[in-house]
Amino acid sequence: MNDQAASLRKKMMQKTTDIEILRERRAKTLAVVSGKGGVGKSNISVNLAIGLAKLNNKVLLFDMDIGMGNIYHLISKDPGQSIADFFTKNTPLTDLIKSGPEGIAFIHGGSAAAQLFEWDDTYTEKWISALEQLVDEYDYILFDMGAGATKESLNILIAAEEVLVVTTSEPTAMTDAYSMIKFICLRDDEKRFYLVCNRADSEEEGRKTAERLQKTMDTFLQVSPNILGSLPEDPTVRQSVKAGQPFTIAFPDARISTAFDIIVNRYAGVPVFDGQKTIGFINKLRRFFKERRDS
Numbered sequence: 029m030n031d032q033a034a035s036l037r038k039k040m041m042q043k044t045t046d047i048e049i050l051r052e053r054r055a056k057t058l059a060v061v062s063g064k065g066g067v068g069k070s071n072i073s074v075n076l077a078i079g080l081a082k083l084n085n086k087v088l089l090f091d092m093d094i095g096m097g098n099i100y101h102l103i104s105k106d107p108g109q110s111i112a113d114f115f116t117k118n119t120p121l122t123d124l125i126k127s128g129p130e131g132i133a134f135i136h137g138g139s140a141a142a143q144l145f146e147w148d149d150t151y152t153e154k155w156i157s158a159l160e161q162l163v164d165e166y167d168y169i170l171f172d173m174g175a176g177a178t179k180e181s182l183n184i185l186i187a188a189e190e191v192l193v194v195t196t197s198e199p200t201a202m203t204d205a206y207s208m209i210k211f212i213c214l215r216d217d218e219k220r221f222y223l224v225c226n227r228a229d230s231e232e233e234g235r236k237t238a239e240r241l242q243k244t245m246d247t248f249l250q251v252s253p254n255i256l257g258s259l260p261e262d263p264t265v266r267q268s269v270k271a272g273q274p275f276t277i278a279f280p281d282a283r284i285s286t287a288f289d290i291i292v293n294r295y296a297g298v299p300v301f302d303g304q305k306t307i308g309f310i311n312k313l314r315r316f317f318k319e320r321r322d323s
Contacts, residue, residue: 055088055167073170079289079292081130089132102269111136130277222295225259229260
């Protein structure tokens with residue numbers, strides 16, 4: 029009898045271990061946003077994906093700037109097929125995944141896909157089911173969100189576990205960033221936020237900009253974001269864009285690349301795997317799309 033009990037406990041422990049391993053394979057989901065265009069959001073998304081990949085993570089980057097996606101320009105890759113083909117041609121989402129620098133994977137948003145982001149129930153379930161398969165394949169899934177959002181893309185933004193907000197020290201950029209943060213908090217008051225100030229004239233300016241936004245969020249939204257750091261204004265960024273290479277690869281010793289390495293390591297230092305939260309990402313998507321359908 030005791031042997032049977034011991035055997036049963038062993039099987040239960042093994043089953044629990046198997047579940048934990050399965051959860052550990054689920055990706056952390058991060059949406060990268062800015063309140064306005066022109067602050068370098070896509071550049072940061074690409075280089076963040078590369079930085080995480082250099083740390084031996086499996087990373088998938090979604091270009092969610094539907095209609096104006098430009099990630100492929102930053103890595104000199106032929107965009108080929110896009111998310112549009114997933115819906116119009118029934119191309120499996122996995123077939124749309126392309127390989128980028130340092131082994132990152134990415135999916136092109138497509139210049140003609142904007143009209144597809146008003147979906148019926150069939151499109152919705154197809155999309156969510158495809159994403160559900162991908163969260164078991166990667167360590168990180170990054171969504172480079174576009175400035176022009178639809179209800180459907182906003183659902184993806186709200187469902188993501190974490191949000192990285194990119195701003196500059198310009199007052200309009202900070203105001204727009206705060207408006208975006210407030211919108212997200214109204215839908216999910218437990219969201220984890222990160223802040224990066226880009227194109228700072230000095231390290232002090234970048235730090236003060238992030239701290240001002242952090243204080244405003246804490247005062248009015250009762251949310252305390254993690255400040256990852258700031259990136260300097262650096263001419264090598266423009267040179268790398270022209271060359272079609274991420275700046276951390278084209279100019280690894282540049283000031284901005286050195287500063288970016290610090291940001292990547294700070295972000296990667298946050299615990300990666302949380303099965304319950306990632307399962308929540310899929311469940312949130314389903315709930316948000318259902319709310320949209322029922323409204």
